[in-house]
């Protein structure tokens with residue numbers, strides 16, 4: 156008989172509506188994570204990981220475990236997915252160096268360019284932006300200001316540290332490492348002299364607070380976890396956050412949805428670059 160019991164990793168966790176609703180409320184109240192704005196399938200997948208880790212079979216059984224602060228901490232870590240890499244989607248970065256950033260430099264003269272990497276994870280996207288500008292002209296160092304924000308304080312401390320192991324340095328060539336990083340054993344560390352171009356801090360993109368006077372908003376591979384309604388509202392809010400002619404960049408598989416579609420012009424459809432009208 157025992158041989159017929161599937162391993163817990165293969166088991167489909169049972170989610171009844173009432174328990175899920177209750178757990179979402181706990182997540183919101185105790186973890187300060189706006190669970191109602193994420194899509195339910197994403198939440199169920201993330202919760203299943205913790206439910207299985209505790210050898211349980213249902214969301215209902217998991218509820219009492221949420222009184223334990225250690226479990227809440229584990230769940231919090233599980234609710235965010237930080238996959239990223241340097242120069243993620245290489246055609247996008249080629250387009251930045253051959254066209255997009257050159258156009259930006261033609262349009263914005265004699266002042267700093269303010270760039271926001273929202274959902275920056277461990278900082279690879281933000282660093283890729285600066286390196287791409289510096290490869291165009293190293294004198295641009297004084298003109299590029301990059302703000303990296305994320306909901307997770309843990310991942311932000313990695314972004315601030317800018318120290319990457321062999322997994323984290325994926326996407327870097329030896330030539331770029333030698334120019335912009337120092338090596339320490341198996342790790343690379345982004346050089347101190349470039350750190351002043353960055354500000355990293357916690358910000359929840361689903362909050363109403365936002366940053367101002369942004370020229371380019373990198374918002375790649377973060378919106379995928381949000382509910383349809385939250386996405387549509389957010390795109391609309393982003394229109395208000397950005398100034399006329401500022402740019403919004405989404406991930407390669409993402410597109411503006413809802414009424415905000417009519418508020419942005421497409422600058423490059425393949426690379427998912429939009430201009431705020």
Ligand SMILES: C[S@@+](CC[C@H](N)C(=O)[O-])C[C@H]1O[C@@H](n2cnc3c(N)ncnc32)[C@H](O)[C@@H]1O
Nearest residue numbers: 235237238239274276305306359360375376377
């Ligand atoms: C998959 S990573 C994308 C990293 C990078 N933008 C890229 O494209 O490689 C998504 C990041 O969004 C963050 N995130 C999730 N919800 C967020 C929210 N409401 N506000 C800000 N960041 C959020 C996660 O913590 C995670 O680090």
